[in-house]
Amino acid sequence: MSRKSDTLARALGWVSLALGAAQLAAPRTVSRLSGVDDSRLAGTVTRMIGTRELMHAAALLGSRRPGPWTWSRVAGDALDLTLLGRAMASRSGRRRRRVAAATAAVTGITVLDLAIALYSSGLGVRRPMRLQASITVNRPREEVYAFWRDFENLPAFMLHLESVRTMGERHSRWRAMIPTADVEWEAEILDERAGELIAWGSVRGSKVTTTGAVSFTDAPAGRGTMVHVTLEYRGRGRALGTSVARMFGAYPEQQVRDDLRRFKQILETGEVLLSEASPEGIRLLRQLRQRPAQPVGGRS
Template sequence: MSEKNHRTHERLATTLGWASLGLGVAQLAAPGAISRLSGLDDSPWAGKAIRLVGIRELLHAAALLGTRRPAPMTWTRVAGDAMDLTMLGRAMANRDGPRRRRVAAASAAVAGITLADMYTAMRANRPMPGAGPEPITNLRASITVNRPRQEVYRFWRSLENLPRFMIHLESVETIGGGYSHWKVRGPAHKVIEWDAEIVEDREEQLIAWRSIEGATVRNSGWVRFTDAPGGRGTEVRVRIDYEAPAGKLGLAFARLLGEHPEQQVRDDLRRFKQVMETGEVTRSEGSPEGTRAQRQLFQRPAQPVR
């Protein structure tokens, strides 16, 4: 599925969330009118049932509108649709005349909504071409760097610079054609390596990458560069999606990013800011031997020079 289609399905899921909100409010505010429209007004349980359905619709709305990726949550609506169709099917079997026609019309409307819900939910589970399975972890962070956008972009675009501020990286080697080889060293000297490709490169604006087919660690992401307000330099925004493998290798990769991976990315960006603004990562006399970020793990509090 293309990125454009992905955004379309997310927008459709959001629309369905607003539909749930409107329907839930209507069912709670006017259950009598809803029961008449659906042909259930002769049932003693109709009012209570419609109120319960209204509460359920509000829960659907909260699930769909309360997340940045609502499309996968559409499965909650599919389950509710199945319950509604079952209830309407039983009601139609016990009615005739105008009420039966109203129940049939309500059933047709719910069936149409069910198709939209199922389409959205099923498309949400389809990965983008070449991206592998849906990433299980999404990391975002941003920072303002007091340097011109051209300079910030060029430093990041030279991928060999990344280990200077990304503490989990051992090395990044450019191998030509937009491809690069990444190496990280985890606990107990466990080395994890993969190849990646740059899939989009807009001068001074965006660098996007993804791991290639068969990578041990499936990952993708982007970094955006925009002018900071008030001429304060450059806004750098990063997103990283990754799916760590199972077993000991996956555990090593998870530990590699720390107990709070998103905080680790923020720390990396703070080191990036230091490198861009001062030329190096601020460090104590406990690690004077180099600028690679990984060595900052072994710092100790600064002591007066004897």
């Protein structure tokens, strides 16, 4: 996003250069078109605004990171709109219509400047929700890997998932219950190293864009397996994106850590241990339906 935002910011720099040059070269013409040529200070004010525009141009075109300088244009636009508003209030007839047309033009430029400033700052851009967590499981790495590799096991400890159904060696269909509706998407294995790494992601065109990766390494001193998980979710559309975030509750990082805690219990004891102190996230109805998992790998 950085390269694109810099390009947009520099485009505003060229706009400032053109406006500033025009206001300094022909202040009377600009004042007349704006409907304020009847003021004795019109030429002086126009030159001052032109000088300010050239300063914007220098900052936007000369900076290695021009994005933050777009806010200076937004501030200048606010000042221009204030001056034009006062000018319109004291004029009538044809001159007032000229001021109104100039105000409409500056308003349009302000909207553009504000949009680019927000984009350059990363505000208003719906970024993926990225979650990470780790845990140590006191079981051999091959066993931990094999349990996770069967994606149909994931809903047993990931509360935001209703089901995962395998559709071949590398494809699966996922179903999640979010506050507004059930959401389904198809995922595929993107990278895999037996006993070490599983990486997956939703296929193109899915309602939910998601990627995940889990790595498995031997814990120090033979204490089992270290599991590190990274999840990313992005919903298509504002409402769906918000719902995707809400399905993890108010504390999504904690929700993922709780998921791994349940994963650890299943691998080490064969079931999820429930107690009044267990943090079970926002899916209370799901928890009421949950049953202890069956022993894994033939353990009693």
